[in-house]
Amino acid sequence: xxxxxxxxxxxxxxxxxxxxxxxxxxxxxxxxxxxxxxxxxxxxxxxxxxxxxxxxxxxxxxxxxxxxxxxxxxxxxxxxxxxxxxxxxxxxxxxxxxxxxxxxxxxxxxxxxxxxxxxxxxxxxxxxxxxxxxxxxxxxxxxxxxxxxxxxxxxxxxxxxxxxxxxxxxxxxxxxxxxxxxxxxxxxxxxxxxxxxxxxxxxxxxxxxxxxxxxxxxxxxxxxxxxxxxxxxxxxxxxxxxxxxxxxxxxxxxxxxxxxxxxxxxxxxxxxxxxxxxxxxxxxxxxxxxxxxxxxxxxxxxxxxxxxxxxxxxxxxxxxxxxxxxxxxx
Amino acid sequence: xxxxxxxxxxxxxxxxxxxxxxxxxxxxxxxxxxxxxxxxxxxxxxxxxxxxxxxxxxxxxxxxxxxxxxxxxxxxxxxxxxxxxxxxxxxxxxxxxxxxxxxxxxxxxxxxxxxxxxxxxxxxxxxxxxxxxxxxxxxxxxxxxxxxxxxxxxxxxxxxxxxxxxxxxxxxxxxxxxxxxxxxxxxxxxxxxxxxxxxxxxxxxxxxxxxxxxxxxxxxxxxxxxxxxxxxxxxxxxxxxxxxxxxxxxxxxxxxxxxxxxxxxxxxxxxxxxxxxxxxxxxxxxxxxxxxxxxxxxxxxxxxxxxxxxxxxxxxxxxxxxxxxxxxxxxxxxxxxxxxxxxxxxxxxxxxxxxxxxxxxxxxxxxxxxxxxxxxxxxxxxxxxxxxxxxxxxxxxxxxxxxxxxxxxxxxxxxxxxxxxxxxxxxxxxxxxxxxxxxxxxxxxxxxxxxxxxxxxxxxxxxxxxxxxxxxxxxxxxxxxxxxxxxxxxxxxxxxxxxxxxxxxxxxxxxxxxxxxxxxxxxxxxxxxxxxxxxxxxxxxxxxxxxx
Numbered sequence: 017x018x019x020x021x022x023x024x025x026x027x028x029x030x031x032x033x034x035x036x037x038x039x040x041x042x043x044x045x046x047x048x049x050x051x052x053x054x055x056x057x058x059x060x061x062x063x064x065x066x067x068x069x070x071x072x073x074x075x076x077x078x079x080x081x082x083x084x085x086x087x088x089x090x091x092x093x094x095x096x097x098x099x100x101x102x103x104x105x106x107x108x109x110x111x112x113x114x115x116x117x118x119x120x121x122x123x124x125x126x127x128x129x130x131x132x133x134x135x136x137x138x139x140x141x142x143x144x145x146x147x148x149x150x151x152x153x154x155x156x157x158x159x160x161x162x163x164x165x166x167x168x169x170x171x172x173x174x175x176x177x178x179x180x181x182x183x184x185x186x187x188x189x190x191x192x193x194x195x196x197x198x199x200x201x202x203x204x205x206x207x208x209x210x211x212x213x214x215x216x217x218x219x220x221x222x223x224x225x226x227x228x229x230x231x232x233x234x235x236x237x238x239x240x241x242x243x244x245x246x247x248x249x250x251x252x253x254x255x256x257x258x259x260x261x262x263x264x265x266x267x268x269x270x271x272x273x274x275x276x277x278x279x280x281x282x283x284x285x286x287x288x289x290x291x292x293x294x295x296x297x298x299x300x301x302x303x304x305x306x307x308x309x310x311x312x313x314x315x316x317x318x319x320x321x322x323x324x325x326x327x328x329x330x331x332x333x334x335x336x337x338x339x340x341x342x343x344x345x346x
Numbered sequence: 347x348x349x350x351x352x353x354x355x356x357x358x359x360x361x362x363x364x365x366x367x368x369x370x371x372x373x374x375x376x377x378x379x380x381x382x383x384x385x386x387x388x389x390x391x392x393x394x395x396x397x398x399x400x401x402x403x404x405x406x407x408x409x410x411x412x413x414x415x416x417x418x419x420x421x422x423x424x425x426x427x428x429x430x431x432x433x434x435x436x437x438x439x440x441x442x443x444x445x446x447x448x449x450x451x452x453x454x455x456x457x458x459x460x461x462x463x464x465x466x467x468x469x470x471x472x473x474x475x476x477x478x479x480x481x482x483x484x485x486x487x488x489x490x491x492x493x494x495x496x497x498x499x500x501x502x503x504x505x506x507x508x509x510x511x512x513x514x515x516x517x518x519x520x521x522x523x524x525x526x527x528x529x530x531x532x533x534x535x536x537x538x539x540x541x542x543x544x545x546x547x548x549x550x551x552x553x554x555x556x557x558x559x560x561x562x563x564x565x566x567x568x569x570x571x572x573x574x575x576x577x578x579x580x581x582x583x584x585x586x587x588x589x590x591x592x593x594x595x596x597x598x599x600x601x602x603x604x605x606x607x608x609x610x611x612x613x614x615x616x617x618x619x620x621x622x623x624x625x626x627x628x629x630x631x632x633x634x635x636x637x638x639x640x641x642x643x644x645x646x647x648x649x650x651x652x653x654x655x656x657x658x659x660x661x662x663x664x665x666x667x668x669x670x671x672x673x674x675x676x677x678x679x680x681x682x683x684x685x686x687x688x689x690x691x692x693x694x695x696x697x698x699x700x701x702x703x704x705x706x707x708x709x710x711x712x713x714x715x716x717x718x719x720x721x722x723x724x725x726x727x728x729x730x731x732x733x734x735x736x737x738x739x740x741x742x743x744x745x746x747x748x749x750x751x752x753x754x755x756x757x758x759x760x761x762x763x764x765x766x767x768x769x770x771x772x773x774x775x776x777x778x779x780x781x782x783x784x785x786x787x788x789x790x791x792x793x794x795x796x797x798x799x800x801x802x803x804x805x806x807x808x809x810x811x812x813x814x815x816x817x818x819x820x821x822x823x824x825x826x827x828x829x830x831x832x833x834x835x836x837x838x839x840x841x842x843x844x845x846x847x848x849x850x851x852x853x854x855x856x857x858x859x860x861x862x863x864x865x866x867x868x869x870x871x872x873x874x875x876x877x878x879x880x881x882x883x884x885x886x887x888x889x890x891x892x893x894x
Contacts, residue, residue, distance in 0.1 A: 065476050068475075072527050103396065114548075184586075185572075187549065190570075
């Protein structure tokens with residue numbers, strides 16, 4: 017319990033620090049949303065209209081500390097403000113358009129990549145020197161080292177444009193009305209395959225190598241030798257005795273990866289025009305839309321913190337030493 | 347429990363695999379697919395008074411309609427919601443007659459009260475007055491069911507253009523809107539050809555026909571807009587024939603786009619989007635000397651410039667600075683006599699010598715003992731301008747002017763430009779029905795501001811008293827002959843003083859496919875500006891297209 021409370025306090029402080037940075041960073045950037053609008057309309061705006069627009073879009077001349085207090089107050093009550101790039105839509109509405117799609121695409125891709133990568137890593141270490149161990153790590157490391165943008169464009173052009181196997185853009189077919197129909201779900205899956213594949217292919221190698229290396233270390237441990245000597249089935253030894261322990265280092269990075277899912281697989285969403293949070297973040301930056309940027313950063317921060325909390329809990333469950341350590345320090 | 351989602355995923359994956367054979371669903375006939383805005387996600391907003399980019403296309407010219415549509419290519423107003431207009435009191439009063447029988451999409455008739463309310467909204471909410479009409483208007487009154495009188499604070503004949511292109515909204519809807527600036531207008535009631543929002547999703551929206559359209563039902567059944575987040579995505583769809591009409595930049599367009607379907611894919615880029623110029627800050631000597639500005643102009647190889655920067659889609663600028671939309675106003679004699687809008691490095695050198703800027707031993711000129719070093723600013727990421735800046739810097743070096751290219755983010759660049767904190771900058775100029783907006787923008791003393799204060803135009807801070815007189819006279823001039831005489835006087839002043847250095851007229855991008863629709867403007871049938879990017883002029887095209 018004490019372990020949990022200490023963690024929670026730590027996360028609260030982290031959340032406050034993140035909020036403060038979230039407030040400050042956009043204000044250090046030059047320019048404002050109103051000017052970004054003129055850029056889009058190539059100066060077809062009169063200066064009087066611009067000035068009025070600046071006031072409307074919430075460019076405030078109030079002192080920075082009172083802006084900060086107002087920002088904290090509004091954020092705590094869940095009011096993220098009005099987006100400038102999508103004025104007059106509230107930031108929460110704009111974020112809602114992308115949240116589901118990012119969760120679907122990047123969430124699925126990260127989980128698949130983690131599960132498959134870790135399993136492959138465990139297998140490679142278990143049959144060390146086998147063909148899996150010999151071929152896969154170098155190949156995946158090579159693919160992972162390609163510039164992601166290039167890899168995604170290549171797949172989009174080859175499999176999407178040239179062969180026509182997969183749709184070129186969007187999260188589902190434009191002709192289908194969203195709903196819980198089979199054709200809609202099929203469309204969602206078909207649209208997700210190509211972008212998700214690019215993420216999995218690019219990240220699989222990392223998970224596999226981490227798992228393989230920590231698994232090799234674990235396999236030398238006494239408890240594995242003991243389990244084998246006792247005559248337990250090898251499959252059980254591999255998964256329940258060795259892999260469970262070896263998963264711990266990967267788990268921490270999995271938490272981070274899961275948290276960053278909400279920042280949207282930025283490049284993936286750009287290449288595949290996938291309507292997620294990453295694409296919104298890009299629009300927000302392009303248009304100097306500070307409220308939207310803040311809302312997105314806040315969402316990402318909270319997601320990272322929540323994912324880390326979950327990982328803390330999971331590793332406490334997986335690794336008795338974490339719990340014992342907390343108890344001993346009392 | 348665990349297996350149900352798994353089953354779903356597997357089923358869906360199988361369905362997906364089976365569906366691989368129909369990547370592009372057939373489009374219903376008569377639905378025109380347009381790519382104009384590039385957005386990550388569509389947000390429902392049809393408020394025509396908000397800047398383009400906030401309100402969905404074509405809120406200003408398709409959903410809502412203006413009183414008059416200026417046809418850039420024909421050089422005339424097309425009467426739209428108004429059928430006639432009369433000037434009185436030396437261009438101080440404008441009386442407009444509304445078209446009979448126009449109905450809003452809910453069936454209510456259009457009246458003068460709607461026009462009066464529209465302009466009252468702009469007066470009370472300056473953020474909506476994008477063209478700044480209340481900088482010259484003093485009152486707008488409905489004097490009858492079909493007549494509206496606009497009173498001006500001073501004689502201002504060019505005001506017709508700005509009043510004419512204002513979108514008119516229904517009083518019976520907008521009078522009840524508490525805050526028109528924050529009004530997203532999700533269900534527009536309008537007079538335009540496409541007013542019914544049939545689909546509105548994050549990725550796509552579709553606008554259907556106005557059941558009461560005054561020109562009769564439009565031949566196009568609906569407009570459809572898939573969301574493309576980038577130029578690359580939009581171009582891919584355009585090449586694949588998924589988009590019928592677009593206004594994007596397409597690299598290597600003949601091979602990439604036309605080559606993909608030689609029978610149907612067409613483009614036409616008339617040079618009517620204003621002139622791109624080199625601004626030279628006249629508050630910084632020696633740029634205050636017209637001879638120096640002319641010398642810089644003579645140093646530039648514009649043939650190379652348009653090839654490198656614009657892929658040959660434009661040509662070197664006219665010496666009068668007027669784009670092709672204003673071609674009828676050009677005085678050929680003046681253009682021929684202008685000797686500084688051509689490539690002649692030797693003449694440039696002579697002019698600089700004459701202006702007291704001799705070459706020093708290191709090859710760089712000295713003006714009054716100071717090295718002639720100039721920073722040329724442009725916008726980071728606007729690759730055409732960046733390439734143009736590089737060509738210019740190289741050319742200036744050949745005549746002994748050390749020019750350094752600096753790229754800034756748009757906002758930083760624009761801020762420096764407006765405040766006059768630059769030596770040289772590439773920039774756009776204004777255009778309109780007459781040469782007045784262009785010459786006011788580059789020569790009017792009233793448009794200049796002290797360095798450090800933001801100016802809306804005349805960023806190079808060149809006030810020309812002789813031009814001022816002609817510009818003021820132009821504001822009163824209603825007679826075409828008188829306008830022409832004044833336009834000629836302005837061209838003479840421009841050519842004499844070289845307030846800015848014209849580079850090239852800006853192309854108006856337009857690509858279309860004739861596979862499913864006919865009636866797009868082309869060089870053979872130049873009935874209107876072909877781009878979707880200019881509202882409300884796109885109305886001329888939207889009402890002309892026919893499905894095959």
